[in-house]
Amino acid sequence: MEFSLTPEQIAFRKEVAKFAEDVIAPGAAERDLKAEFGFEEWKKMGEFGLLGLPYPDEYGGGGAGVLDTCLAMEAFMYGGGDAGMSLSYGAHTIIGGVPIWQLGTEEQKKKYLPKVASGEWIAGLGLTEPEAGSDAGNIQTTAVRNGDVYVLNGTKMFITNGPTGRVFVVLASTDKEKGHGGITGFIVESVFPGFKVGKELDKMGNRSSPTSELIFEDCEVPAANMLGPENEGFMQVALATLEWERGAMIGGSIGGMERMLEQCIAYAKERKQFGRPISSFQAIQFKLADMKVDIETTRLIIYKVAWLKDQGMSSPIDASVAKLYMSEAGMRVADQAVQIFGGYGYIKEQPIERAIRDSKLATIGAGTSEIQRWLIARMLLGGNKGYPSSMW
Numbered sequence: 001m002e003f004s005l006t007p008e009q010i011a012f013r014k015e016v017a018k019f020a021e022d023v024i025a026p027g028a029a030e031r032d033l034k035a036e037f038g039f040e041e042w043k044k045m046g047e048f049g050l051l052g053l054p055y056p057d058e059y060g061g062g063g064a065g066v067l068d069t070c071l072a073m074e075a076f077m078y079g080g081g082d083a084g085m086s087l088s089y090g091a092h093t094i095i096g097g098v099p100i101w102q103l104g105t106e107e108q109k110k111k112y113l114p115k116v117a118s119g120e121w122i123a124g125l126g127l128t129e130p131e132a133g134s135d136a137g138n139i140q141t142t143a144v145r146n147g148d149v150y151v152l153n154g155t156k157m158f159i160t161n162g163p164t165g166r167v168f169v170v171l172a173s174t175d176k177e178k179g180h181g182g183i184t185g186f187i188v189e190s191v192f193p194g195f196k197v198g199k200e201l202d203k204m205g206n207r208s209s210p211t212s213e214l215i216f217e218d219c220e221v222p223a224a225n226m227l228g229p230e231n232e233g234f235m236q237v238a239l240a241t242l243e244w245e246r247g248a249m250i251g252g253s254i255g256g257m258e259r260m261l262e263q264c265i266a267y268a269k270e271r272k273q274f275g276r277p278i279s280s281f282q283a284i285q286f287k288l289a290d291m292k293v294d295i296e297t298t299r300l301i302i303y304k305v306a307w308l309k310d311q312g313m314s315s316p317i318d319a320s321v322a323k324l325y326m327s328e329a330g331m332r333v334a335d336q337a338v339q340i341f342g343g344y345g346y347i348k349e350q351p352i353e354r355a356i357r358d359s360k361l362a363t364i365g366a367g368t369s370e371i372q373r374w375l376i377a378r379m380l381l382g383g384n385k386g387y388p389s390s391m392w
């Protein structure tokens with residue numbers, strides 16, 4: 001068992017952290033306050049090579065594996081401290097772009113991936129609907145074939161990059177009778193007739209990442225934009241994406257927690273009460289220790305999922321354990337960080353105030369904590385040997 005990163009990986013992580021510190025961190029607080037996406041910063045992320053990192057070179061990508069992509073996500077959040085930009089980055093590169101790379105035809109890959117990799121076209125995934133969240137297999141959006149096009153009707157909810165995106169992987173029902181076995185993936189461009197951005201959502205955290213409804217009203221999608229085989233979209237998109245999501249995308253949380261810990265250590269050494277730095281109180285020391293335990297445990301399980309995927313192995317139970325553990329560890333760490341900062345941690349001037357609002361999303365998005373526990377228990381009890389029908 002080998003736990004060390006190569007010197008190249010360590011150098012790469014430092015390079016990304018420095019980029020994020022220089023480019024992302026300076027405007028992070030303002031973007032949060034104004035709920036604004038950083039278009040200029042996004043452009044620089046594309047130029048730096050972050051946005052297409054996992055895709056092969058021939059499609060404008062960097063050919064990175066899952067672990068290297070995870071290191072980039074981790075370093076991006078560590079250096080930049082902007083959870084919204086991190087979320088938009090993950091939704092674009094991983095859940096938006098990876099299914100096109102993994103399931104797309106050569107023509108689709110050539111058409112879309114270079115534009116996604118450069119950041120020119122922002123990408124996203126449209127799965128969730130107003131009445132189908134955890135029960136994602138119950139989506140109501142329909143796609144009906146009409147000659148050379150599929151006609152889509154329905155509404156998607158909570159779509160990251162919805163207002164800014166140009167290309168979305170959208171799941172729609174092509175055979176209602178078959179339930180989740182009758183769902184097909186499509187590559188939908190925002191310029192297709194009948195595509196509308198619905199209500200933009202004002203969020204508690206991750207505010208620099210735009211989120212909205214997407215509405216399809218007789219939206220015409222060329223049949224050539226079907227992604228993967230008909231009626232197999234649910235399973236195929238999940239299989240193509242989930243371990244990238246749980247081995248790479250959620251790696252940002254490691255960097256976010258590490259950033260909070262460093263801020264807390266510095267603050268605890270500097271802040272004096274009762275004539276002593278608060279770091280001399282055991283109650284504060286134990287919080288720092290607990291934060292460290294959460295960070296290292298999260299790191300181990302996410303790196304494991306990434307490493308397994310890079311070796312061509314799959315472990316659905318580890319992927320769910322990683323998602324569950326990281327999201328709840330993130331909330332614990334943010335809670336302790338606010339506590340260490342005391343009243344100042346509750347004030348918007350401190351980045352720690354933002355961190356607790358940002359951290360909450362992970363227990364909800366991409367499969368809630370309850371759903372992860374349910375999945376893990378089902379796998380333990382033998383009712384399900386792999387990814388079940390409801391996996392998000």
Ligand SMILES: Cc1cc2nc3c(=O)[nH]c(=O)nc-3n(C[C@H](O)[C@H](O)[C@H](O)COP(=O)(O)OP(=O)(O)OC[C@H]3O[C@@H](n4cnc5c(N)ncnc54)[C@H](O)[C@@H]3O)c2cc1C
Pocket residue numbers: 091124125126127128132133134135157158159160161203206211361364365366367368369370371374392
């Ligand atoms: C900021 C943000 C960004 C998002 N981005 C995207 C995106 O880009 N693309 C996309 O498709 N989706 C996206 N989502 C949607 C996200 O994945 C869903 O919100 C999530 O899956 C939960 O669905 P829901 O909100 O409808 O909650 P519900 O499914 O209605 O759940 C409500 C509560 O009931 C619990 N619950 C539900 N079923 C069970 C059960 N069987 N057992 C026990 N408890 C249960 C849940 O755990 C939760 O506590 C995003 C959401 C947010 C908030």
